[in-house]
Amino acid sequence: MSVTLVLPTAVTMCKCSQSAGKALIGVVIKEMEIPSNIGWYLSGFCDGEGSFNVSLRMRKDHKLHWQVVLTFNVAQRDVTNLLLLQRYLQCGRLQKRSDGVHYFVVTNYKELIEKVIPFFEHFPFQSVLKKKNFDIFRQATNIVNSGRHLTPNGFMEVVELREGLNEGKGRKRKYEKSHVIADYQRILRDYTPNSTLLIENNEMI
Numbered sequence: 001m002s003v004t005l006v007l008p009t010a011v012t013m014c015k016c017s018q019s020a021g022k023a024l025i026g027v028v029i030k031e032m033e034i035p036s037n038i039g040w041y042l043s044g045f046c047d048g049e050g051s052f053n054v055s056l057r058m059r060k061d062h063k064l065h066w067q068v069v070l071t072f073n074v075a076q077r078d079v080t081n082l083l084l085l086q087r088y089l090q091c092g093r094l095q096k097r098s099d100g101v102h103y104f105v106v107t108n109y110k111e112l113i114e115k116v117i118p119f120f121e122h123f124p125f126q127s128v129l130k131k132k133n134f135d136i137f138r139q140a141t142n143i144v145n146s147g148r149h150l151t152p153n154g155f156m157e158v159v160e161l162r163e164g165l166n167e168g169k170g171r172k173r174k175y176e177k178s179h180v181i182a183d184y185q186r187i188l189r190d191y192t193p194n195s196t197l198l199i200e201n202n203e204m205i
Contacts, residue, residue: 032115034088034123042088043123045081047130050074052137054162056175063150064187066180068158070141072116073105091115113145136165152187156180 055069072092076082079094082104086092091111095103106116117138125131140161148154159180 032088032090032119034119038084038088039119039123042081042085043120043125046074046085046120047125047127049076049081050130052133052165054137054140054158054165055173056159056162056180058175064152064155064191065183066155066187068140068144068149068155069107070109070112070137070144071105071107072112072137073103075101075103077101089115089119109141109144112141117141133165136161140165151193152184152191155187156184 051071051073053069053071053073055071057067057069058065059067074082074085077100079102082094082102085104086094089106091108092104092106095105097103106112120134125134140158143149143154143158143161146154149158159177163177
């Protein structure tokens with residue numbers, strides 16, 4: 001008799017067959033069938049090479065004139081592991097810079113909510129810093145998914161969370177918290193709760 005265990009975030013246990021004739025316990029996350037060994041391998045790879053980012057852009061066509069951009073990306077010269085990520089997470093796109101570096105990038109917030117975050121919840125990071133950055137990113141993504149980032153208070157929640165993300169001397173940002181604070185009175189003055197919610201490519205604006 002086979003048994004299916006129901007785990008958080010719509011994760012179920014299954015047996016994933018391999019060419020050697022053996023079976024490894026794996027998981028199904030939102031229709032992603034991931035063998036356990038592959039899941040842990042990719043998690044460890046991303047622990048060292050992956051990056052979670054919350055960017056701000058000034059956009060006059062957006063509700064608060066600010067856009068929140070959520071990004072998970074991994075950069076490598078060897079594209080092999082990036083293709084594995086795209087295959088098993090079933091999302092994201094591959095890009096290549098002129099210097100030969102390849103990028104696996106996910107910016108679609110629905111894919112982040114349904115694919116990326118559940119994957120790393122089931123195959124968690126081991127390093128303290130990456131665990132912290134992932135938790136901050138997950139909170140910010142949940143705010144965007146709920147639409148609260150389109151309100152002044154929700155937007156400031158994202159800005160405050162972002163302050164703790166990727167801390168260190170190497171962090172470079174076009175817009176800092178100080179830019180938002182300088183514009184906050186304008187945000188409050190112009191904000192209308194019942195204004196139309198626009199959606200572009202599964203990204204709330």
